[in-house]
Amino acid sequence: MRLINVIVGVAAIVCVALLSPIISAATTANNELSADLSSAGKRSESTVLSSGAMATYEQVKDVPNHPEIYLIDVRNPEELTATGTIPASINIPLPSLESALQVEPEEFEQTYGRAKPAKDAKIIFTCRSGRRAQEAEKIAKAAEFTNLSVYHGSWLEWAEKEGLPQ
Known part of the structure; x- marks a missing residue:
């Protein structure tokens, strides 16, 4: 017993x-x-800029109204050619992200057409389905960026809601 x-x-x-x-x-x-x-239901700048791990379709759709937010699409260029892009996004393919976040500001701007984000800048990562965006968030965290979100719906949700090809 x-x-x-x-x-x-x-x-x-x-x-x-x-x-x-x-x-x-x-x-x-x-x-x-x-x-x-x-x-x-509270759509305001504070909602769009709030930090957290997940960005919504509504927040991503509002990014063009917030030039201080970086929307980084980590898909490969041929994917963007095949499907299109989310407005205001910049393309930094996932294999290039780590080095892109470490280059000098002048090189970043010359390569990507936008000022390099500060370590505390709001960055939303997107891809096709959300998986690579999650990897991108990990890479950015390792590079000491602090205000990061992932658009989990990514291109598939965007295309569905916008009536675009997936």
């Missing part, structure tokens, strides 16, 4: 250890969702 109690106790400890990170992540996600829902 004592052996069974020990086994049950060890099993309980293992379960708690395994589930704690999942519960913590779910709690964090729930808090973020609650914050997003509480501000739903």
Whole structure:
């Protein structure tokens, strides 16, 4: 009987250890969702400029009205030729992103037609489906950029909502 109690106790400890990170992540996600829902419907500059991990279609659509925001499309150039681009986006293919974020400001502007973003500039990453945009966010974080978002819907959502080919 004592052996069974020990086994049950060890099993309980293992379960708690395994589930704690999942519960913590779910709690964090729930808090973020609650914050997003509480501000739903409030379209203002503060909504567009708020920091966070996810950018919405509405925020991306409003980027042309906010020249201080960088919308970086990390798809390859041939993908852009085939489908089109999101207005106000600049193309820095994912394989080039790390080096692009490290070049001198003059070289960045000459290459991409826009001033190099400051480390605290609002940057939204987009791609075709959102996967490469997530990788881009990791690269930018590693380069010490701090105000980053990912447009998870990326081109597929944009094209659907805008009636464009995917």
